[in-house]
Amino acid sequence: MVGKANKTSKAGSQAGPAELPPLAPDEVVRITGLRKSFGDREVLKGIDLTIREGEVVCVIGPSGSGKSTLLRCVNLLEKPTAGRVDLLGVDATDPDVDLDRLRTHVGMVFQQFNLFPHHSVLGNLMLAQRKVLKRPADQAKAVAMQNLEKVNMADRADSYPAQLSGGQQQRVAIARALSMDPALMLFDEPTSALDPELVGDVLAVMRDLARGGMTMMVVTHEMAFARDVGDRVIFLDDGVIQEQGPAAEVIGAPRTERARTFLRRVLHPTEIPETDLGETEPE
Amino acid sequence: MSENQTAEARQDMAEPQGMSPRRRAQLVRTVQYVVLIAIILVLAIKMDWPRIGNRMFNLQVIGNLMPRLPLALLNTLKYTAGAFVIGITGGLLLALMKLSSVGPYRWIAHIYTEFFRGIPALVVVLSVGFGVPMAFGIKIPSIWAKIAISLGVISAAYVSETIRAGLQAVPKGQVEAARSLGMSHTSAMIHVVIPQALRIVLPPLTNEFIMLTKDTSLVYALGLMVPEFELTKLGQDSLNSAQAGLTGMVVVGVAYLVITIPLGFLARHLEKVQQKRSA
Numbered sequence A: 001m002v003g004k005a006n007k008t009s010k011a012g013s014q015a016g017p018a019e020l021p022p023l024a025p026d027e028v029v030r031i032t033g034l035r036k037s038f039g040d041r042e043v044l045k046g047i048d049l050t051i052r053e054g055e056v057v058c059v060i061g062p063s064g065s066g067k068s069t070l071l072r073c074v075n076l077l078e079k080p081t082a083g084r085v086d087l088l089g090v091d092a093t094d095p096d097v098d099l100d101r102l103r104t105h106v107g108m109v110f111q112q113f114n115l116f117p118h119h120s121v122l123g124n125l126m127l128a129q130r131k132v133l134k135r136p137a138d139q140a141k142a143v144a145m146q147n148l149e150k151v152n153m154a155d156r157a158d159s160y161p162a163q164l165s166g167g168q169q170q171r172v173a174i175a176r177a178l179s180m181d182p183a184l185m186l187f188d189e190p191t192s193a194l195d196p197e198l199v200g201d202v203l204a205v206m207r208d209l210a211r212g213g214m215t216m217m218v219v220t221h222e223m224a225f226a227r228d229v230g231d232r233v234i235f236l237d238d239g240v241i242q243e244q245g246p247a248a249e250v251i252g253a254p255r256t257e258r259a260r261t262f263l264r265r266v267l268h269p270t271e272i273p274e275t276d277l278g279e280t281e282p283e
Numbered sequence B: 001m002s003e004n005q006t007a008e009a010r011q012d013m014a015e016p017q018g019m020s021p022r023r024r025a026q027l028v029r030t031v032q033y034v035v036l037i038a039i040i041l042v043l044a045i046k047m048d049w050p051r052i053g054n055r056m057f058n059l060q061v062i063g064n065l066m067p068r069l070p071l072a073l074l075n076t077l078k079y080t081a082g083a084f085v086i087g088i089t090g091g092l093l094l095a096l097m098k099l100s101s102v103g104p105y106r107w108i109a110h111i112y113t114e115f116f117r118g119i120p121a122l123v124v125v126l127s128v129g130f131g132v133p134m135a136f137g138i139k140i141p142s143i144w145a146k147i148a149i150s151l152g153v154i155s156a157a158y159v160s161e162t163i164r165a166g167l168q169a170v171p172k173g174q175v176e177a178a179r180s181l182g183m184s185h186t187s188a189m190i191h192v193v194i195p196q197a198l199r200i201v202l203p204p205l206t207n208e209f210i211m212l213t214k215d216t217s218l219v220y221a222l223g224l225m226v227p228e229f230e231l232t233k234l235g236q237d238s239l240n241s242a243q244a245g246l247t248g249m250v251v252v253g254v255a256y257l258v259i260t261i262p263l264g265f266l267a268r269h270l271e272k273v274q275q276k277r278s279a
């Protein structure tokens, strides 16, 4: 991660409004009193969260608890109903902020990969570099190849997404996000749509990324990954952060009953509960 | 309880069975073949074949028509292409209006679509050909322009619905991926959504071209000079000769099929490619 410090501060020159203290230099994300409703259904009910440079924060929680919504509020794909999101020193919830520019610094990886099917792997990695960052073709290509090396997909640069396995597509999607030189990477259940034997390759790429110092926010059901790679784990349930702390503590010795129930189900998914018929297992 | 059900099921299957479903299907198929062959035999025996040949495939009439056929074919294609270009351009514009965040644009586009889908094409052709020039003193320079505009404005209404559906068929995740990379809404439309939507709408647009090819026959209502004749008018013209019979119509019918059948194959092929890609 050469030039990491620069990247984090390059969008950070403008200060946010006065009510809140400016982000400490090593704070990449600060979420304050975040609420989000769809219609009259409140999905996020007041979230406070700070992520520092180089930190890997894993978000766990049952299906429907609002994990994706929280992640999508960070890069403003979803507009918060109330509260504030500070990103790289800028108040991202300020209606006058240039969100397109801000998003170039925040990579996002989706559960369904969302590669562009009409572009080759290389085309996927070059499109935004060319159109948004206005990099010349040879530079965009060099950056793309470098990132494909990182995810072990350089030999498939000319393939089309439909010709790749899910695991390969997801690694390309990660390389595509990395090609923008982001200061923060968001992952929304990146391995949930994969066949079990393909999960490992993607997690390995993410682990290497974390070791390289990338700041990451990862929604995941992979508890082993959260425990081994995550610096901090957030347990989200019912739109509220129920519990958070070092990964080993939250996963190894959860304090709340909700977290204990959830973790038991995730860690022992084949254990069929006797009594609570009608409840669905988290996916 | 389950023992009971098992016993009942055994008993049910032990009862004597009627004709098996496979045998029944076979019998039905045989009957259909017999009926078909009977009809063909009756036709072959009862029909006055020499007369039919003379009235439908009269070589002399075909010989007279042949020299004039290429120009008519060309005119048909020319009228169609003009209408198609107007239809696609107008349709894309209307589709974008329908997806606009500005309310009045959406209303205008919807009213336009309802209007032109609801009135007969011939009414539009007569309006553009005679009504508008008379009412407003606007000179529309050529027959080509008149028919292309008439059919084009109607086509735009249908095409707009096709394109709108195509744009909406591109998964939301595509826009989200583009936006998460910092692309603006417009940029995401141009580089990600529209290219994918075009592939989706290619088969239905090919069908639209086929419809337009046939609809250009309406131009006969405007009164054509000989160099402006298209296929239908050429066929109609041939009816003037005494031994014409059906021959002229058969000739132009075949000429239409020469255009439309390959296009139909193309449309179906594109559809298959499309399905394979989205699978």
Ligand SMILES: Nc1ncnc2c1ncn2[C@@H]1O[C@H](COP(=O)(O)OP(=O)(O)OP(=O)(O)O)[C@@H](O)[C@H]1O
Binding pocket: A038, A043, A061, A062, A063, A064, A065, A066, A067, A068, A069, A070
């Ligand atoms: N665009 C939307 N419109 C309406 N409701 C939504 C929308 N997006 C999410 N929701 C609702 O918000 C709630 C939280 O959704 P979210 O996707 O954030 O959950 P999640 O924790 O990511 O669940 P999962 O593990 O299944 O992905 C769900 O009940 C969902 O139905």
Ligand SMILES: [Mg+2]
Binding pocket: A067, A068, A069, A188, A189
């Ligand atoms: Mg989710």
